[in-house]
Amino acid sequence: MGGAVNPAALLAAALRDPASVLALDPPGWTALLAVARAEQLIGTLAHRVQGLAIPPAAARVLEDARASAEQGRVAALWEAEMARRALAGIGIPVVLLKGTAYAAAGLAAGTGRSIGDLDILVPRGRIGEAEAALLAAGWEWVKPDPYDDTYYRRWMHELPPLIHRERDRMIDVHHTILPLTARITPDADALLADSVALGNGLGVLAPMDMICHAAAHLFADGDLAGGMRNLWDIHCLIGEFGTEGLEARAARHGLASAVRRAARQANDLYGTPIPESWCVWDSVDPLYRRRLLARDGWGRPAHRFTRLGFYIRSHWLRMPPGLLVRHLWTKWRKAHVPG
Amino acid sequence: MRHVTSLRIGSIGFRVGSDWSAPIAVLRDLYRDYPGAEDGIPDFNVHLFAARPWRRLVRPSVHIGGDFVIPDAAPLPLAQGLLAAEMGMNLQMALGQRRYLLLHASAVERDGRALLMTGQSGAGKSTLAALLMARGWRLMGDEFALVDPATGLIHGFPRLVSLKNEAIGVMERALPNGRFGPALEGTPKGRIRHLVPDASAIAAMAEPARPALILFPSYGFEPAERPVLPSECFVRLTQASTNYVALGERGFDALTGLVRSVPAHAIDYPDTATALTQVERLWGVL
Numbered sequence: 001m002g003g004a005v006n007p008a009a010l011l012a013a014a015l016r017d018p019a020s021v022l023a024l025d026p027p028g029w030t031a032l033l034a035v036a037r038a039e040q041l042i043g044t045l046a047h048r049v050q051g052l053a054i055p056p057a058a059a060r061v062l063e064d065a066r067a068s069a070e071q072g073r074v075a076a077l078w079e080a081e082m083a084r085r086a087l088a089g090i091g092i093p094v095v096l097l098k099g100t101a102y103a104a105a106g107l108a109a110g111t112g113r114s115i116g117d118l119d120i121l122v123p124r125g126r127i128g129e130a131e132a133a134l135l136a137a138g139w140e141w142v143k144p145d146p147y148d149d150t151y152y153r154r155w156m157h158e159l160p161p162l163i164h165r166e167r168d169r170m171i172d173v174h175h176t177i178l179p180l181t182a183r184i185t186p187d188a189d190a191l192l193a194d195s196v197a198l199g200n201g202l203g204v205l206a207p208m209d210m211i212c213h214a215a216a217h218l219f220a221d222g223d224l225a226g227g228m229r230n231l232w233d234i235h236c237l238i239g240e241f242g243t244e245g246l247e248a249r250a251a252r253h254g255l256a257s258a259v260r261r262a263a264r265q266a267n268d269l270y271g272t273p274i275p276e277s278w279c280v281w282d283s284v285d286p287l288y289r290r291r292l293l294a295r296d297g298w299g300r301p302a303h304r305f306t307r308l309g310f311y312i313r314s315h316w317l318r319m320p321p322g323l324l325v326r327h328l329w330t331k332w333r334k335a336h337v338p339g
Numbered sequence: 340m341r342h343v344t345s346l347r348i349g350s351i352g353f354r355v356g357s358d359w360s361a362p363i364a365v366l367r368d369l370y371r372d373y374p375g376a377e378d379g380i381p382d383f384n385v386h387l388f389a390a391r392p393w394r395r396l397v398r399p400s401v402h403i404g405g406d407f408v409i410p411d412a413a414p415l416p417l418a419q420g421l422l423a424a425e426m427g428m429n430l431q432m433a434l435g436q437r438r439y440l441l442l443h444a445s446a447v448e449r450d451g452r453a454l455l456m457t458g459q460s461g462a463g464k465s466t467l468a469a470l471l472m473a474r475g476w477r478l479m480g481d482e483f484a485l486v487d488p489a490t491g492l493i494h495g496f497p498r499l500v501s502l503k504n505e506a507i508g509v510m511e512r513a514l515p516n517g518r519f520g521p522a523l524e525g526t527p528k529g530r531i532r533h534l535v536p537d538a539s540a541i542a543a544m545a546e547p548a549r550p551a552l553i554l555f556p557s558y559g560f561e562p563a564e565r566p567v568l569p570s571e572c573f574v575r576l577t578q579a580s581t582n583y584v585a586l587g588e589r590g591f592d593a594l595t596g597l598v599r600s601v602p603a604h605a606i607d608y609p610d611t612a613t614a615l616t617q618v619e620r621l622w623g624v625l
Binding site: 075 | 379384386404437588
């Protein structure tokens, strides 16, 4: 990496080995906090370095981040409870995904984590009922555009996003974990069948499925924006649940390659314990690493062309070429043709 | 970023970076008596940047970024770079402040007690705060007042006072020896000129004060005063806060504590001289 340390690598080092922050000078702290904020990992960082003798100005910023994450956790769990009440009447169980699931299950991945929208998984055959129940309970459509709406319903793995008109919080109702247009088709029935009830009317995915979903989200979908946080989730999940049975489960969902890459990258960045035989890098792993760490010392996105490459890749993964061309044509026309 | 400065307003540290030297030079000059961020570590970062590399030079336009951003914020011409920096810092506070309950209010202090003034844009809270500063009050801030949920005390944020349109002339006459920034013509809010808070405001900027009076001024009406009940005060201040919801229970406790313990009045005034008389009278009978 040469003389100057990559600011995002500074964050990875701080999460992996909190005592490493003790060597930081003020510019180092400034860059660390800016990148941690940009990657939505500042609450996580705050928990990792709690109790260390750090400069008071940094300690204050991190104390605020801890309080903020705690408030975010309370609000996210309340939102999950609201969804449970809305769906209880029609007997659809609420299986939580991502951040809210980690918080509800009390997992390490949820500690200090920022939580955005509420993500839930419901059986595909009952998604219409779920939508009707949520609309009746005060959620509304966010996207008024008929093309976007149709696109979601026909091709996506979730309903068009809904927002609650009083609480101003979004819910993503999934029926599987990758777009229907993607080449990989995870076994959504198995995800639901093996989900784990938490005893309060809410459920979460089985441990290995949680890892598969996090890996699918990061490496089989999307452009890796915010990837450091997703990879930290994977690091924590593997740390808590190990990798026993992970390969077989990943293979069942068609996610063997995504899960392997997630494990390799997490091991490289955060020191996640994985089997030795998984550690061999392929030719594009360095590019993934470069993309994951693409931040400057102000927390701004860096490496423009690497990011563009991954952005194009995300569309390529999501759609067959014919659909992609049609989609981009429609979007372009919408942006450029009046009316 | 090519050009950088660090400054502290109240207890809040900022690092401001810019693709151009001019906004940083004027910030450094106007904030020259302010300290840098504590421990050299800022609370917030602000970026003033060109959307494309050539837009540094060709029709330069300043985009406002930072740790916290709003999408599609309109850029400003380079001549308004100072305004862009101020808006950038305000934005970080409005969107990112989580230590204190943030009220969109001006604040001045006398004898260790704080007077808060809040209202719609154009109500005169900045002008009245600056005029009270000219009469010997300590200016705690013309835009934001910060309530500490742990103590109930008000922490100041004495940034440059942002004077708009007619208020510029009012303050130039009230403070003929005041330090003013460049006059910024044709901004989204009309003509703007910044006023540097006086030496006592800067020297005491990190000292909190116990809130003693809340006023809701309205400019352009016949003189009138009425007490504002805690319930109404609470609702109006939730609307004047950018982080009330985000703070959750801490925000609720801080705000209910404030409105229960501090009297509030609405004052209507036709001119600033009348308003100052009303303020001094209400303050005098506390």
